[in-house]
Amino acid sequence: MTAVREVDFLIVGGGLAAAACAAELREAGADGAILLVGREPDPPYDRPPLSKEYLRGEQQRTDAYWKPESFYAERAIELATRTSVMAIDPGERSAKLSNGETVRWKRGALLATGANVRRLRAEGADLEGIHYLRTFGNADAIRADVERAERVALVGGSFIACECAASIASRWDKPCELVMLEDEPLERQFGPVVGRAIGGLLRDRGVVTHGGEEVERFEGDGRVRAVVTKSGKRIAADCVIVGVGAVPDVMLARRAGLALGETGGVACNEQLETSAPGIYAAGDVCEYRSALHGGPLRVEHWDTALNHGRHAARNLLGANEPYDTVPYFFSDLADWLSLEYVGSGGGEAVVRGSLDDGSFTVFYVADGRVRAALTAGGRSGELEQARRLIESGHAVDSDRLADPSSDLAAL
Incomplete structure (x- = not known):
């Protein structure tokens, strides 16, 4: 017979959103059983180091863990690693696991199934030496291949390809060539002005x-x-890293009949609750109604995953609060340049500082208001002022934003 057991909270996914939710449940006073189910062999860990410190061999596997394994045991959070949730039944409030168990939750559930890499469909895509990056195992395989490769090619103009190129060029001094649909690296995320600056830096x-x-x-x-x-064009390479984006893993949600959103994620309201009462979503898979930014929003960054998880935990406990945190993330190109970004959406790029010198803030202004901002060169104070401008929705003068002598706090 199939084993059946009950828990108070079921958390589906082994990433940061799931871990943050479990931890916040305990921090907020939740009692009862919490089960966190993840298919990877490791406890929840940070993914940004996979293309940076961990790839370069400067960081150990356990250094990337969000918390030590003892953290979960001390808080009576059960970690089921190497385990997948095969199906969920919102009506029965139950889930079938790959180990044969059926689990019923009494109080609530969280879907934090993350995303999968987007595969490139091209002739020869199954040749040895072609890599994608999402897990520790992927990073280990890339490092081993790079160390014996003569030439490395990277496909894509976004974060994974650019960060890996910077890591490889700085650590191993191997010839690297970046092949992308965009005219310049990171142009799709930050616009042509910043793209040209990033491209120049890499070159x-x-x-x-x-x-x-x-x-x-x-x-x-x-x-x-x-x-x-x-x-x-024919670019010689005996190691290729493909970084052409990721797609939210909604297979479980689709099978359960949950509504999907406009950007392909799981549709959620402002409280991060899905179309099934009592089931919330967080992280890469969550497409939520944003009161702050307007319309549906899906953000694939570690900081958002953490904040989503914590917020969903409080709403699982009855807080019923809308999620209105401004998205944040960072990207390091080796030790050449560190970027920080807040907000969401594009607009006119208003530059404060020097792109050539690597010390700048770019404000993205639409309809007279700051929608997002990008900083480099340790300008954290301006990043925080940009966050406040985004939250306030105040109209701004672009000339004053660009003027380094103007007081941003006065805006």
Whole structure:
């Protein structure tokens, strides 16, 4: 017979959103059983180091753990690693696990299933030496391949490809070439002005960039030997890292009949509750109604995952509070440049400082209001002022934003 047991809270997913939810439940005074189910072998960990310190061998596996394993035991949070939730039944408030158990939750559940890498569909995509990055195991395989490779190619113009290129060029001094649809790296996220600055930085450090190029096929003899673009460029490489985005893992939610949103995530209200009462979502998979930014919003960053998890925990306990935290994330390009970003959405890029010197703040202004901001060069004070401007919704003068002598607090 199938084993059946009851818990008070079921948390589906082994990432930061799930861990933050479990911890906050205890911090907020929740009693009863908490079960956190994750398919990876490790307890919840930070993913940003996978393309940075961990990839370069500067950080151990356990250094990336969000909390030591003892943290969960001390708070009576049961971690079920190497375990998947195969199906959930919102009506029965139950879940079937890959270990054969059926678990019923009494008080509430959280879906924090994260995202999966987007696979590149091209001839030769299954050749040895072509990598994607999402887990410790992926980073281990990339490091081993990079150390024996002669030439490395990276596909994509976003964070994974750019961060890996910077790590490889700085740590191993290997020839790196970046192939991307965009004209410049990170242009899609930060616009052409910042993209040109980032591209110039990478090129100055030896990374060759090929903008406006789409991969047609990979060539090789069992192992990849070249990336060929649709324009006919052939980039020699015996190690390739593909970073072309991620897609929210909504398979479980779809099977359960939960509503999906406009950006492909699980549709949630302002309280992060899904279409099934008592089931919340957090992290990469959560598409929530944002009172602050307007419309549906889905943010794939570790800080949002943490804040989502904590907020969902409080609402699982009855707080019923709308989520209105301004999104934040960071990106390091080796020790060359550190970027911090708050907000969501585009607009006119208003530059304060010097892009060439690597010390700047870029405000993204739409309809006379700051929607987002990007800083580099340790300008954390301006980042905090930008956050306040986003939260307030106050109209601003772009000339005063750009003027380094103006007092941002006065705005």
